[in-house]
Amino acid sequence: MNNMMLWITIGCNALIILAFAVTPYVTRKTELFGISLPSQEIGRFELSEMRRAYLRETLTAGLVLLALNILLFLFISHDMTQVRIYLILLIAYCAVAFLIYLRYHKKMTVFKQTQPWRSYGESPKDPAKAAGAQPSRRDVVHPAWLLIYAAVGVMTLLYLLYIWPSLPDRIPVNMDASGVVAEYIDKGAGAFFTMLIGQWIVIAAFIFVNLMIPFSKKQIDADRPDESREQGRRFRFIVSALMVFSGAALAVVVGYIPIAMAMSDGGMGFLIAPLIFIVVIIVGMLAVMFRVGQGGSKLKVKTEEASALKSTDVINATDDDRYWKLGMFYFNPADPTLFVEKRFGIGWTINFARPAAMLFFAGIIVAIVIVMIVAYSA
Numbered sequence: 001m002n003n004m005m006l007w008i009t010i011g012c013n014a015l016i017i018l019a020f021a022v023t024p025y026v027t028r029k030t031e032l033f034g035i036s037l038p039s040q041e042i043g044r045f046e047l048s049e050m051r052r053a054y055l056r057e058t059l060t061a062g063l064v065l066l067a068l069n070i071l072l073f074l075f076i077s078h079d080m081t082q083v084r085i086y087l088i089l090l091i092a093y094c095a096v097a098f099l100i101y102l103r104y105h106k107k108m109t110v111f112k113q114t115q116p117w118r119s120y121g122e123s124p125k126d127p128a129k130a131a132g133a134q135p136s137r138r139d140v141v142h143p144a145w146l147l148i149y150a151a152v153g154v155m156t157l158l159y160l161l162y163i164w165p166s167l168p169d170r171i172p173v174n175m176d177a178s179g180v181v182a183e184y185i186d187k188g189a190g191a192f193f194t195m196l197i198g199q200w201i202v203i204a205a206f207i208f209v210n211l212m213i214p215f216s217k218k219q220i221d222a223d224r225p226d227e228s229r230e231q232g233r234r235f236r237f238i239v240s241a242l243m244v245f246s247g248a249a250l251a252v253v254v255g256y257i258p259i260a261m262a263m264s265d266g267g268m269g270f271l272i273a274p275l276i277f278i279v280v281i282i283v284g285m286l287a288v289m290f291r292v293g294q295g296g297s298k299l300k301v302k303t304e305e306a307s308a309l310k311s312t313d314v315i316n317a318t319d320d321d322r323y324w325k326l327g328m329f330y331f332n333p334a335d336p337t338l339f340v341e342k343r344f345g346i347g348w349t350i351n352f353a354r355p356a357a358m359l360f361f362a363g364i365i366v367a368i369v370i371v372m373i374v375a376y377s378a
Contacts, residue, residue, distance in 0.1 A: 011279060013069055017062030020097045023345050024051040026290050028297045034327015034343045035108040038117055050104055057100050065093045105327045139233055140213050140240035148248045149203045156199055156255040171262045199255035206247030213240055216339040216348050219295055227301045235296030246285050253277055294346045
């Protein structure tokens with residue numbers, strides 16, 4: 001495998017390691033390792049030390065991954081062997097990071113049991129009333145912006161139709177890590193579809209996220225209802241805008257790569273620019289997410305809230321730890337909501353107690369199988 005691929009894999013590993021390591025710092029401060037806590041307790045030394053210890057351990061494990069990655073490229077020359085071992089190392093790191101998380105989830109669970117915190121179910125406050133009316137301003141970008149995806153898809157389709165007569169009868173669709181063509185397919189309808197399907201999947205995924213956001217569960221902190229509601233609204237709007245423009249940019253790159261590969265005679269030169277562009281997009285998305293925080297928890301919002309709502313020992317309004325298995329998987333049959341904010345990380349997860357969740361996953365699997373059958377039957 002060449003030096004460019006070595007640096008690409010190291011860069012991908014670094015992004016994955018960083019994403020794991022900083023997760024406790026982007027999650028809501030009232031939720032640590034999947035456990036809820038009062039707003040006034042978030043600055044405690046014990047909790048800050050847990051975050052720092054988790055950061056150190058995941059980064060240390062990540063450095064081991066990077067070292068093994070470099071040794072892999074230095075002492076193993078067979079490309080497919082490199083790929084297999086690299087994937088094993090990456091999966092192993094994800095497993096180790098998950099085990100580190102579970103250890104701190106357990107520590108946080110034990111710590112919470114020693115505290116005199118009360119849940120809102122035991123308090124005279126009513127979070128729903130404290131939250132007031134729903135905001136009137138838009139939660140997501142206007143649906144018309146989704147037409148950007150259509151424009152990208154249509155332009156890619158028209159360009160491929162334009163160059164199709166000039167493409168060779170045997171089209172390269174896969175290269176090994178050294179840039180040597182490893183697989184060709186006959187020019188035809190199947191090849192045409194194969195060159196477009198990657199972009200269509202990206203577009204469909206980003207459209208789905210945008211359509212899902214307005215239906216996700218709104219999380220309100222009863223200690224500061226107006227502020228948390230506005231933070232959540234801004235968070236959803238920022239993520240929606242980020243999905244539109246970043247998704248469109250990624251769709252352009254994903255659409256370009258198979259076309260460029262089909263027009264090349266091998267070599268990896270045509271991949272350098274798009275790969276750099278992809279890295280820039282991903283880094284930019286991570287930077288925005290880190291700045292915003294889960295649910296907009298890092299956004300500064302000025303509101304006028306009654307001081308009478310403040311309490312030093314009352315858990316956040318979302319003190320539903322019993323519904324969060326391992327602090328990550330939401331399972332609440334009584335909650336009709338399908339999409340909820342993650343407790344560890346940024347974004348949304350599914351209420352696994354809802355039948356629609358099973359249909360959702362089944363639909364994804366069926367779609368992938370259909371794509372693979374159509375693509376490889378050509």
